[in-house]
Amino acid sequence: MSTAPGAPPPTHHTPVRLARGFLTGAVAGASLAALVVGAIVESVPLFVTGLVLPLVYGALLFLAGAPRRAREAAVVPRTALAVIETLEAVGGEASDVPVRFGLTVVPDDGAAFRVEITQDINLVELPDYRPRGVLVVQYPPDRPWRVRIVKRPTPEWEDRAASARFDAVPGAGAARWAEPPEGRADGLVALLGLLLGAVAVVLLFRADLFGTDPPGRDESAKPPSAASPSDSSTLSTTVVSSASGTVALGPGQSFLDRGELERALDSFTGDGRKRRALMIVVQERLLTAVFLPSGTPAPGFAPGALPRDRLPALVEEATTTLGIHSPRTWRITADRLTGSLVVKVVVTGPEGVASLEADGRGEVVRRAPVR
Incomplete structure (x- = not known):
């Protein structure tokens, strides 16, 4: 392709450029929001997603631009x-x-x-x-x-x-x-993608961030320890892979019910594999575990090492003694990133957010009342 000096610059595919700018902004916004939200709600999978997403997107952009770079390289200067x-x-x-x-x-x-x-x-x-x-x-x-x-x-x-x-x-x-400058529309579209990507992540995890419960739930006003016991395990869903495990309970069930947490943790090792967890997060009807790859030198801990008998009492203490009078949500996070096992209980309510930390035996070592 030959272009004489003084001729108009080459025509660019404006819709494609705008779409690429919007997608780039959306990926940047979603990645930043995932890092921030993942750190706030202590979700390792979400935090890792925020790190990996731009790398994957960058690799895809590089591959998608390979034909164009090949065409440009074939032009004799x-x-x-x-x-x-x-x-x-x-x-x-x-x-x-x-x-x-x-x-x-x-x-x-x-x-x-x-x-x-x-x-x-x-x-x-x-x-x-x-x-x-x-x-x-x-x-x-x-x-x-x-x-x-x-x-x-x-x-x-x-x-x-x-x-x-x-x-x-x-x-x-x-x-x-001179190189054709990008139009004002490119910047506006990229900014729109950035905002929408960030908003999408915040909306998906608004319950963990702001302590709001899903619509239609009638049990949010009473303390989680008051949930009625349920022996039915047929309503639970378990998904276990080499990298993570998830157990979701049905309506009316809670991991504070007798035996529910034990059955969920045992499901992670029921296939005979000795998995070690990097982090385990327990909510009222959702349990998530992130496993360490085999051979990883990081400390980790066995799912069965959690002080399971002490967890209901820790939740009870967090919901009654830290200034939260009408608890809406609670979350238990157990990890052993360095040193010994740390168990943290976070409670949210109209008054704000409170938390306490316990050691591997379930003994409380730190309290953070609502302010």
Whole structure:
């Protein structure tokens, strides 16, 4: 594809560019929100998702752009002479200094055009570049604004540059090339994607963040310890993989009911595998575990090591003694990231958020009443 200087810039696929900008903004917003929300609600899977999502998206963008890069690489660059109109060092204290050049490029088979570029020049070679000096440059014919100075030209072009004289080059009147700037719409679309991505994550986890219960639930006003016992385990759903495990109870059940927590934890090792957990999170009807990969040197703990007999009492203490008079939600988080096992109970209610921490035996070591 050949583009003559002075012609309009190549047409870009605006809808595709806008869609890519929106998706990039949405991924950035969702990733940042996942990191923040995951840290607040102490959800390791959500936090890890916030870290992994931009990496996966970046890899997909790289793969999607491979055909375009291959097409651009297949274009044979055009070689021409250029006259230095202006030059200015724009910073840097290393051996290579970025220099902004104002060049007038004079192709053999086209009209001269002006372009501004920034290129690193070695300090030793910097005196060789001076106004009205002649250089050898190369640029893609379909993107003439991407001019690069050829520091080691062939002998033929080196001789041409040494003998060329362009005293009458119409520098001020030549056509100017610059990379087409992104429109205002691109920034607005990316910002919209950023906001929507963040809002989507916050809405999905609003119950954990703000202590709101799902619509239609009638038991939220009474303490979780008052839930009626249930011996029915047929309404529970268990999903276990090598990386995580999830047990969800049906309506009317609670992990504070006698035997429910024991059955859920035993389901993680019922296949004979000795899994070690990085973190276990228990809510009234949902239990989630994140397992360590086999052979990982991280401490971790066996699911059966939880002080299961003490957990209902810890929840009872957190909901009655820390200033929460009408508890809405509670959450138990057990982890052993470093050192010994730590069990934390977080309770939310109209008054705010309160918590307590216990050791591996279930003995309370720290309390944080509502403020």
